Amino acid sequence: MTATAEPEVGKARLRKEDARLITGQTKWTDNIQLTGMLHMAVLRSPVAHARIRGIDCSRATAMPGVALVLTGEDFAAEQGSLPCAWPITEDMKSPPAPAMAVDQVNFAGEAVALVIADNAYRAADALAAIDVDYDELPVVLDLEEALKDQDLVHPDLGTNKCATWVFDSAEAGSGTDVEEAIASAEVVIERTFRQQRLIPSFIEPRSVVVDPSADMFTMWSATQIPHILRWMLAATTGIAEHKIRVIAPDVGGGFGGKLQVTPEELLCLLVARRMGRPVKWTESRTESMLSAHHGRDQIQKVTVSARRDGTVTGLKVELLADMGAYLRLVTPGIPILGAFMFNAIYKFPAYRFVCTNVFTNKTPTDAYRGAGRPEATFAIERMMDELAVELGMDPMKIREMNWIKHDEFPFTTVAGMTYDSGNYEAATARAMELFGYEELREEQERRRSSGDPVQLGIGISTYTEMCGLAPSRVLGALRYGAGGWETASIRMLPTGKVEVITGTSPHGQGHETVWSQIVADRLGVPFEDVEVLHGDTASAHRGMDSYGSRSLTVGGTALVHAADKVLAKARKLAAHMMECDEADVEFASGSFSVRGTSTVRTLSDVVLAAHVAHDLPEGMEPGMDADATFDPDNFSFPHGTHLCATEVDTETGRVRIRSYVAVDDVGTVVNPLIVDGQVHGGLAQGIAQALYEEAIHDETGTLTTATFADYLVPSADDLPSFLTARTATPATSNPLGVKGVGEAGTIASTPAVVNSVLDAVRHLGVRDIEMPLSPERVWTALQGGAADASTPAAGGLGSIDSQGGQS
Amino acid sequence: MHISVNVDGVTYADEVEPRLLLVHYLRERLGKTGTVVGCDTGNCGACTVHLDGHSVKSCQMFAVQANGHEVTTIEGLARDGKLHPVQEAFRSNHALQCGFCTPGMIMQAIDLLADEPDPDDETVRKGLEGNLCRCTGYQNIVRAVQDAAHRMRPGAGPKLEQHSDEHITAKQPVGGE
Numbered sequence: 006m007t008a009t010a011e012p013e014v015g016k017a018r019l020r021k022e023d024a025r026l027i028t029g030q031t032k033w034t035d036n037i038q039l040t041g042m043l044h045m046a047v048l049r050s051p052v053a054h055a056r057i058r059g060i061d062c063s064r065a066t067a068m069p070g071v072a073l074v075l076t077g078e079d080f081a082a083e084q085g086s087l088p089c090a091w092p093i094t095e096d097m098k099s100p101p102a103p104a105m106a107v108d109q110v111n112f113a114g115e116a117v118a119l120v121i122a123d124n125a126y127r128a129a130d131a132l133a134a135i136d137v138d139y140d141e142l143p144v145v146l147d148l149e150e151a152l153k154d155q156d157l158v159h160p161d162l163g164t165n166k167c168a169t170w171v172f173d174s175a176e177a178g179s180g181t182d183v184e185e186a187i188a189s190a191e192v193v194i195e196r197t198f199r200q201q202r203l204i205p206s207f208i209e210p211r212s213v214v215v216d217p218s219a220d221m222f223t224m225w226s227a228t229q230i231p232h233i234l235r236w237m238l239a240a241t242t243g244i245a246e247h248k249i250r251v252i253a254p255d256v257g258g259g260f261g262g263k264l265q266v267t268p269e270e271l272l273c274l275l276v277a278r279r280m281g282r283p284v285k286w287t288e289s290r291t292e293s294m295l296s297a298h299h300g301r302d303q304i305q306k307v308t309v310s311a312r313r314d315g316t317v318t319g320l321k322v323e324l325l326a327d328m329g330a331y332l333r334l335v336t337p338g339i340p341i342l343g344a345f346m347f348n349a350i351y352k353f354p355a356y357r358f359v360c361t362n363v364f365t366n367k368t369p370t371d372a373y374r375g376a377g378r379p380e381a382t383f384a385i386e387r388m389m390d391e392l393a394v395e396l397g398m399d400p401m402k403i404r405e406m407n408w409i410k411h412d413e414f415p416f417t418t419v420a421g422m423t424y425d426s427g428n429y430e431a432a433t434a435r436a437m438e439l440f441g442y443e444e445l446r447e448e449q450e451r452r453r454s455s456g457d458p459v460q461l462g463i464g465i466s467t468y469t470e471m472c473g474l475a476p477s478r479v480l481g482a483l484r485y486g487a488g489g490w491e492t493a494s495i496r497m498l499p500t501g502k503v504e505v506i507t508g509t510s511p512h513g514q515g516h517e518t519v520w521s522q523i524v525a526d527r528l529g530v531p532f533e534d535v536e537v538l539h540g541d542t543a544s545a546h547r548g549m550d551s552y553g554s555r556s557l558t559v560g561g562t563a564l565v566h567a568a569d570k571v572l573a574k575a576r577k578l579a580a581h582m583m584e585c586d587e588a589d590v591e592f593a594s595g596s597f598s599v600r601g602t603s604t605v606r607t608l609s610d611v612v613l614a615a616h617v618a619h620d621l622p623e624g625m626e627p628g629m630d631a632d633a634t635f636d637p638d639n640f641s642f643p644h645g646t647h648l649c650a651t652e653v654d655t656e657t658g659r660v661r662i663r664s665y666v667a668v669d670d671v672g673t674v675v676n677p678l679i680v681d682g683q684v685h686g687g688l689a690q691g692i693a694q695a696l697y698e699e700a701i702h703d704e705t706g707t708l709t710t711a712t713f714a715d716y717l718v719p720s721a722d723d724l725p726s727f728l729t730a731r732t733a734t735p736a737t738s739n740p741l742g743v744k745g746v747g748e749a750g751t752i753a754s755t756p757a758v759v760n761s762v763l764d765a766v767r768h769l770g771v772r773d774i775e776m777p778l779s780p781e782r783v784w785t786a787l788q789g790g791a792a793d794a795s796t797p798a799a800g801g802l803g804s805i806d807s808q809g810g811q812s
Numbered sequence: 813m814h815i816s817v818n819v820d821g822v823t824y825a826d827e828v829e830p831r832l833l834l835v836h837y838l839r840e841r842l843g844k845t846g847t848v849v850g851c852d853t854g855n856c857g858a859c860t861v862h863l864d865g866h867s868v869k870s871c872q873m874f875a876v877q878a879n880g881h882e883v884t885t886i887e888g889l890a891r892d893g894k895l896h897p898v899q900e901a902f903r904s905n906h907a908l909q910c911g912f913c914t915p916g917m918i919m920q921a922i923d924l925l926a927d928e929p930d931p932d933d934e935t936v937r938k939g940l941e942g943n944l945c946r947c948t949g950y951q952n953i954v955r956a957v958q959d960a961a962h963r964m965r966p967g968a969g970p971k972l973e974q975h976s977d978e979h980i981t982a983k984q985p986v987g988g989e
Contacts, residue, residue, distance in 0.1 A: 023903040026911030027895070027918065029846015029886035036845035124840075126831070208850045208858060208946050209912040257848075257912030258946050290851040513910030513947050678906045685949035686909060713855035713944065721937040721950040750949075 013522035013532055014741070017678040020518040021537075025255075032254040034212035034225045035287045042214070043072055045273060045286040046128035048118040048135050049295060050110035053146075053366040053706025054158070055139035057108050060118055065134040070127035073280065074135065076118045077107035083275060085241045087331070088266055090233075090486035091338035093362070097168035100159040100364075102331040104268035104275075110139070111158055111330035112368050113707050114295030116268050121276055121284065144366045144706040148304055148325040151363050158330060158364040167328050167362035168337060172344050172420065174356040180419035183310075183355040186319025190310030194391050199775050200380045202302040202327070202700040204294050204710075205373045206718050207512075209257020211297060212287040213270050215277035222277065223250045226270055229259040230550040231510055233487065235542050237266040237334070238274060249274075253540035256512035260690065261372030262297055263512065264552045265334050294711040299700055300373020302327035303340060305384045307347075315396055315403045319355040320419075322347050322384070326362050329369035336369055337362050338485060342377030342471075345420040349385045350429055350469045350644060351407040356419040366706045372552060374690055375748045378470045379755055386466045386756035394767065400760070401433070401442070404467050415737070422471060424642045426734040427670060429467060436646040436668040439728055445650055453768060460769075461663070462651045464761025468753040469644035472554035472745030473738075477636050490636035491555070492547045493563035495524065495571050497629035499616040501609030503528065503535045508548020509560035510540045514747065515679045516556060522675055523561055523741070527568035528608060529595025547634075554641075554745025557675065562739045563635040570631035575611045578629075581622045582606050582614060641736045641744035645669035649757040653765040658784030660696060660762055662725040669749055670732045673742035677731075680746050684729050687750020693719050694751075695758035697777050717777075815879040819844065820888025828875045834868075835859045837875035838885060846887040846915050850944070857943030860916035861885045867923035869916075869942075886915035889922075897963040898922050898956070907956035909947035917943050921957045930961050 025031050062074040077084075080103070087102040105116045118135050122128035143156040151158075151165040158165055174180030187193055214225040222244060228234055231251040239246035256263065269286050277284045288297075303326045310319040326340035344358045375382075389407075393400040409416045411428040418424065442463070449461040474480070477488035492508040505524050509516055521535040538544050549559075572592060579597035580587040589600045598605045611629070614620070618627035650663040667684055674680050697717040701710045710716040717723075735742025755776070762778050763771065771786045816825045819842060828837060838844040838861070849871050850858030859871040862884040870883075889896040898921050901907070908914040917940065924931065924939035931939065936954045945953060 019903055020906065022911070023908060026908055026914050027886075027899040027902050028890060029844075029915050031846070031911060033845070033848060033912070035848075036839070038840075038843075126829070126836075206946055207910075207912075208856060208944060209848070209910065210850065256910065258910040260946070290853065290856075515909070682906050682909055682948060682952060685951045686947045687949075689949035690946075712853045713851045714853055718944050718946065720941040720944060721954065722941040724937075724950055726933065726951055726954070727949065 013526040014675050016522065018518055018522055018532065018676055020515050021521060022515060022517050033209060033257060034214055034227045034254055037214045037225055039216055039283040042283040042285055043121045043123065043280060044125040044128045045276060045284050046120045046132050047116045047269065048132045050113055050115045050117050052110065052139050052141055053113040053144045054142040055110050056142065057106060057110065057117065058138040058140050061136040062118065065120060065131040068131045068134055070123040071120055071131045073121040074118060077103060077105040080105050080275060081107050084271060087268060088237045088241060088334060089332035089336060091335045092484055093170050093337045093341055094168045097337060098162045099332055100162055104271040112366050114368055119272060146365055146367065146702060146706055148327055148363050151365055158366055165364045167364055170341050170360045172358040174419045177421055179421045181355040183319040183321045183357040186355040187308060187310045190318055191313045192311045192395060193308060194388065194395055195308045196388060196391055198305045198384055198387060200301040200303040200305060201776050203300045203373055203694060203698050204700050204716055205260045205262025205300060207258035207260055207262050210288045210290060210293050213273045214283060214285045215273045216283040217277040217281055221248055221250055222274060224274060225252045225254055227256050227263060228253050229263040229510055229512055229552055231540055231542055232508060232548040232550050234266055241271060242274065251542045253510050259512045260374040261300065261376055261552060264372045265298055290713060291711045294716060295708055296368065298333050298369050298371035300370060301380060302370050303380055307384050307388055309388045309392055311392055315398050315406050317351055317353050317407050320348055320353045322358045324360040326360055327367065327370055328362050328364050329367045330364065331369045333369045333371045336371045339372060339377045343381035345422050345471055346378045346381035347385050348419050349382065350409055350467060352409060353419045367702055374751045379752045382468045382752045383756045386760065390760045400465050423639060425639055425737040427642060427644050428732060428734045429644060431732045432644065432668045432670050433467060433646040435730055435732055436648050436666050439730060440648040440666040458654065458656050460653050460655055460765040462653060462761040462765025464649040464757040464764060466647040466753045466757035469642050470749060470752045471640040471642055472748060473558035473637060473641040474553035474555045475640055476638060489549065490634050491549055491560040491563045492634045493560060493567045494632045495567045495630060497571060497612040499613055501612055503530055505535055505537045505564065506545045507537060507539045507560055508545055509556040510550040514556060519675050519679060520564055523564050524568055527565060554747040557743050558641045558739050558745055559635060559637055561741055561743060563633050565740050566633035566635055567631045570633060571629055575608060575629060577622060578615055579606050579611050582611065637738055639738040641738060643669060643671045643744040643746060643749045645749065645753060647753040647757040649761040651761040651765060653762055653783060655787055658780035658787065660778055660783060665725055666728045667750065668730045668732060670734055671746040671749065672733060672736040672744035675743065681729055683746045684750045685727055687748060688727055688754045689719060689724055691751040691754030692724060692758055695755045695776055695778060697723065699777050813876050815876055817878045818882045820885055830874065830876055832875045833871055834873040834875045834878050835870035838870060844885050844887055847885045848912060848915060857920060858913050858916040860919040860943065862919060867920050886918060898960040901956040901960035901963060905952045905956035905959055907948060907952040913943060913945045917945060917953060921960065925961055925964060
């Protein structure tokens with residue numbers, strides 16, 4: 006076996022995954038064709054809130070190719086309730102969440118009937134022949150109105166208030182009382198921000214295939230969470246868990262949007278059981294946008310108190326968070342993840358966070374890239390700018406005087422988190438240098454004084470975030486229903502090749518490449534000799550899957566531990582083979598040697614000896630495989646400084662990003678190519694929230710942005726080139742020193758862009774503009790109007806087909 | 813209706829429903845699942861293929877409109893086990909993450925390079941605006957297309973998939989576009 010010539014960790018390896026993805030040899034769920042397979046199409050409610058008086062399926066049932074038409078009544082006895090794994094408080098209100106509505110629909114897009122036919126076209130045809138009689142109810146859409154409880158989404162609950170969750174630093178002992186801080190403050194700033202509703206918009210539509218043959222239910226699903234899905238399907242349906250196998254084949258993006266146990270997964274399973282034949286469902290884009298969960302959607306009231314010199318003294322956050330009509334897998338916990346991040350990198354002595362979760366007649370919300378932390382980061386980074394304006398200070402100076410200094414780590418924050426490492430000064434210095442901060446300020450001044458119709462703005466975001474979900478004990482304390490560990494196995498094959506089995510479930514992140522790098526380094530085997538297996542509960546039997554920027558910090562560490570177990574056993578056997586004391590065995594570059602001699606056994610030799618088992622030390626089991634499960638002690642806390650320069654055309658309201666610098670500290674980097682790619686993609690989504698995207702419901706609760714013609718996912722022409730760089734303070738909470746990177750760009754970029762636009766136009770009398778900062782909203786604000794949700798940002802072309810389907 | 817279509821060098825003769833979309837014909841009938849559907853409305857471009865050397869969105873065309881024409885999909889690009897320079901460039905520039913938009917993006921990039929052999933950043937961005945990617949932020953895609961342009965320069969590598977103007981203009985326009 007050849008040893009690796011140079012360390013794999015840190016190397017810009019091209020991805021193993023790409024060979025199949027660039028040639029069309031990919032295995033997407035929708036590619037699967039099974040003998041005798043039937044196709045499912047779902048009829049969705051066109052109204053947001055109604056009683057179902059009756060459903061007539063007779064015409065649809067008689068149509069050619071149609072095998073079966075089913076309604077919620079047909080499933081009532083077996084469908085149970087879709088799981089919510091995060092009851093954030095003991096008294097949280099949680100309505101039943103049927104996969105298919107039985108007698109009442111609570112959002113437009115909710116499933117009310119389904120057709121099973123011999124092909125997808127015929128299934129879609131039959132949807133149009135189903136007659137549903139709706140008795141419409143008043144719709145509840147606005148969060149503040151909803152809290153008045155005049156109309157109720159779920160009358161049985163008696164209220165639209167789902168739960169209230171509080172963190173108070175005085176009560177927790179992590180800080181002082183914020184009301185006292187505010188009462189005695191020299192300066193108090195209070196602002197309200199709106200986090201618009203977003204749609205994750207993974208490009209691969211969701212798809213499910215269930216094969217009930219061979220005394221086993223095999224489900225292929227475009228999911229981020231095959232392991233959690235299997236567990237939840239068993240818990241919901243009563244089908245024994247060992248009779249369910251879930252496979253996440255190639256999955257085309259997720260961004261949290263595929264972190265779900267969906268109605269359609271459950272329905273496909275139940276129909277396949279009923280029919281005894283394989284069933285496939287693949288959604289249309291409009292179905293995806295109507296019914297797959299949305300993200301964000303909060304109203305944030307934030308109060309910061311400070312001294313006149315700029316030192317912050319208190320932070321109070323009051324949130325209203327829109328749950329939508331039902332609680333999906335982790336819906337109620339998403340805004341709570343922000344609770345620990347509003348204080349960000351700053352040394353607030355007093356902090357209080359109150360979040361009220363509210364039901365509305367809208368598509369349920371749940372995880373979307375960043376999940377709670379982008380919202381928090383936006384609010385605090387906007388507030389730091391507001392405070393700087395109030396005090397007439399430079400916005401970077403005010404951050405600098407309040408942030409945690411590099412020599413203060415580890416630092417326990419007012420929210421009770423212990424940040425293990427970081428260097429905000431270093432990241433900021435690098436960003437300022439790359440950006441040309443002073444020169445841009447001078448240009449800004451020139452444009453202001455000359456009254457240039459195109460004004461220049463500079464926006465700052467000095468963010469941190471918490472990721473790598475997570476220590477299981479912390480998740481338990483937050484009443485989350487599962488743990489945060491991750492598992493890895495290493496199988497040493499007799500020829501010396503290596504199979505790695507991971508509980509993470511990649512959907513674009515490149516785990517096959519990066520996990521190979523880690524194992525190749527640890528075991529001293531060639532990168533090409535490592536194969537990574539994932540996403541199939543039959544081979545990767547245990548795992549907590551991929552979300553929350555956890556895969557490398559938690560799953561990668563499990564891999565390191567498994568490799569170390571392999572080496573520990575191999576060392577014993579090598580000593581036996583070389584007839585020496587184990588203490589004299591050295592391991593380097595894939596070979597064991599006896600210290601001070603030329604005796605060598607490669608790992609491959611040792612693995613073969615373990616496999617044939619002809620001569621093993623007393624008591625040693627044959628084989629050289631190892632399993633490890635890692636439960637982290639702490640989250641990881643990536644951070645960085647992002648600077649954005651925008652040009653705002655004051656005559657048209659158009660915003661153009663002139664330059665964007667992102668300096669991120671994600672600890673040790675295993676593959677710089679992949680890290681840069683994650684940052685680029687994250688930036689694109691964060692910028693999209695700032696400038697383009699918004700899910701809009703009209704006054705009847707119809708989603709009017711349910712196609713890519715209406716919901717503005719940015720194209721190449723809508724985004725700038727980014728300048729990315731890194732500083733590195735290794736995490737101390739894992740042996741690789743890595744921090745998460747999947748969400749950092751999204752979390753950081755939104756406030757950088759909005760701060761920049763406001764910086765360009767504030768001197769013209771604009772105080773705030775609600776996201777997304779469309780030309781119309783910016784222009785309206787410049788005319789002195791209210792640039793809020795009353796001005797539609799986008800969409801409204803009315804081009805959606807609210808029946809869903811593939812028409 | 814009866815159609816005859818050459819897809820990736822093989823001629824197929826099939827009876828199809830007039831309403832069958834080209835992308836579904838490719839995927840369901842021919843098993844060419846390398847071409848995918850992303851949005852149904854012609855916005856995302858994931859389904860992009862070449863019809864007689866020009867990029868088209870195969871979810872916006874009926875299979876019958878391809879009758880008598882040549883279709884090239886992502887699966888027909890590599891020749892004799894050798895990747896197309898644009899495929900190579902996507903891999904070496906990390907221009908894909910989940911890879912779902914990639915087949916369409918590559919097909920569109922090839923079409924773009926046929927018209928613009930040395931495109932600047934803005935030309936690439938405008939040329940790809942009908943193809944959405946949610947993962948990469950486009951930066952590495954832009955880089956890959958420019959890198960491919962270098963690889964495809966005369967003498968820089970095998971001349972694959974480069975259509976001369978005569979070849980394109982000799983073909984009949986298709987499908988009422």
